[in-house]
Amino acid sequence: MKLYSYFRSSTSYRTRIAMNLKGxxxxxxxxxxxxxxxxxxxxxxxxxxxxxxxxxxxDLLLYQSPAILEWLEEVYPENPLLPKDAIGRMHVRAISAMIGCDMHPINNRRILQYLRNELSVDEDDVMVWCNRWISEGFEALETRLAEDKNRGKFCYGNHPTFADCYLIPQVSSARRFKVDLNPYPNIVEIDTYCRKLKAFADADPMMQPDAPKA
Incomplete structure (x- = not known):
């Protein structure tokens, strides 16, 4: 398989995590x-x-990271990234959608370049834009995570799922855009734990061959 990717792309990052978790x-x-x-x-x-x-x-070309992750889950069922039960799968997909539908798209490169180049928004205001939507999304997600009394070290349960594949890249983006993460202890806890795992560490943007060299 070939993965067309960019080191800092959150959608590429989440796909790399999923593929690594599946070995x-x-x-x-x-x-x-x-x-x-x-x-x-x-x-x-x-x-x-x-x-x-x-x-x-x-000869198959797969695009859109949500569809790619679902395809991986169906074709390579080993090391599943979705719970076995319907309610669990719903929760994981909902968390993934909170990030993949409502947070990431309005802060991705295309949108930010449009703000900068077409609307002449200065960099300080671009940062305000990013902070607003990431913080709003994290506030809701933090509440969801805190309400789940059965949650282990991951977003849902005791095993990594799609939700973690989505969350860790979004936390990386939050740090890049200087979002204050102190109000989100559960998110930070999950991020800290996941980054210690090889599948997540190997997917990190700075570990990719196209990342800037020090």
Whole structure:
């Protein structure tokens, strides 16, 4: 398999975590978003949206990280990332959607570049924008996590799930945008624990071949 990825892309990051948790090997194909390589004709022939990640499995091209994660779960059921029960799967998918639908999309590179370049929003106000939506999302998620008295070290239960694949990249983004994480002790606790696990550590942006070298 080949994973078309960018080191800092949250959607690529969550896909790398999921593939690592399932023990799947893949070739990393870097797509430099900072140089708009995703908009080149060569990449758009792979994904007309011009977005990463794209997972290539033989002749099959998979796009949109939620669909990729679901495909991985169906095709590679070992090391499951969804609970066995319907209620558990609902909770995991709901947490994932809180991040993947309501937080990440309005703070991703395309939106921020539009704010900067098309609307002439200065960098301080861009940071205010990011802080607003990440903090609002984390406040709701923190409440959900605190209410779950059966939660272990992860977002749901005692095993990593889709929800953790979504959360850890979002925490990385929060730190990059200087969000105060002190009001979210459960989120910080999950993030701290997950980052100690090899699957998460190996997926970290700075561990990728296209990450800036010190």
């Amino acid at each position: 799947l090997e893949y070739d990393y194909v870097a797509v430099n978003l900072a140089q708009d390589e995703q908009l080149n004709a060569a990449f758009k022939s792979i994904n007309p949206q011009g977005l990463v990640p794209v997972l290539q499995s033989d």
